[in-house]
Amino acid sequence: MKLIADSGSTKTDWVCINADNSIQPVEAHTVGLNPFHMSDDEFRQVLVRDLLTQLGDVEITDVYFYGSGVRPEVEERVTGLLREAFPAAQTIEAHSDMLGAARALCGRTSGIACILGTGANSCVYDGHKIVHNTPALGYIIGDEGSGAVLGKHLIHDIYTGVLSQRVRNMFEQETKLKLSDIIDKVYRQPQPNRFLASFSEFIHRHLDDDGIREMVYSAFSDFVNLHLSRYGRPELPVSFVGSIAWYYQAQLSLVLQTLGYHLGTILKSPLEGLITYHQDS
Structure with a gap:
């Protein structure tokens, strides 16, 4: 088997x-x-x-x-x-998670496949292989639209006053964190990207706040403009795998439509799609 x-x-x-x-x-x-x-x-x-x-x-x-x-x-x-x-x-193959996402999302048809979870990545897939890919640069210099970058923007906007005092109060009350705790977690503790991505739950709970909602739209717009636009293939469906894409489907769909792209499939995890892909092989 x-x-x-x-x-x-x-x-x-x-x-x-x-x-x-x-x-x-x-x-x-x-x-x-x-x-x-x-x-x-x-x-x-x-x-x-x-x-x-x-x-x-x-x-x-x-x-x-x-x-x-x-x-x-x-x-x-x-x-x-x-x-x-x-x-x-008889057969053993090892491939990147990006190819796994493409096969799970697109099967054997062409499309733009994206990972949008703690980190972010994307590629153009021709139904067999990846033909174009902007590299994943990590949350410090890349990963626009990812959970880690959403968390980073949230912290920045709370403590620089871009977001309201009301949002800051809610954040500190719900997370039980102060700025000194956050600085320690980000700069002194391991896996700061996961720590920052954990704030996506707070963001999602408070999408009714205009400032938070605009922050999310801006992050997804950055992902489209800095990555998808480089491919020059707006006619291809854009599909996503990952928790951020899954929970922010409405916001992601609106940004894609506004910027001239059409949404394909969204999966929370690639495994279901990979099972289907290899059942057909």
Whole structure:
């Protein structure tokens, strides 16, 4: 049977597809497997100690791994590590999370595929491969429209007075955070991008505030103008995967329509789309 993996920085979800295309009831979950942040031994340990234990005696014939950090230069390395865990598999492939998103969203048709979650990325996909991609630069110098950047704008606009005192009061009351706490989390603690992205829940709860709503529209407009416009393909449907796209569908759709694009599919997670893609292969 086929084993499909959707791996982010935090966790990896594994699903098996039987020969008749039904979904195997056995599902597995492990920590995220990012080859940029893990040694070969750490990667192997997760596969052997965690994954194989959960899969039990399931016979795997094909492995398709999609993960963050799987750039072209490390695909062979990741494939080799997976081969060690599944020596009897006939096919083993390792690809980027961006290609995973494109296959999940577009299947075998062309389109613009986007990731809009804690971070952001996008590409033009021709139904087989990525043909154009603006690089993901991270939340400090890129990631426009992402959860981390929305959180960054929120903090900036609250404490510089762009947003009202009412919003500041609500924020501090609901989060129990002061500016000194935020500075510590952002500049001294690990994973500040996830911390900033956590404020997307506050933003979503208060979209009735004009200032917050305009901030969201501005962030999504930046994503379109700085990334999608570079492709010069406004005729293609624009599809999204990720929590920000999922929860902000109405705002995202309005921005796309205003700027001359049409919305395709939105998925909270790529796994469902990847299952469909590989059931058809």
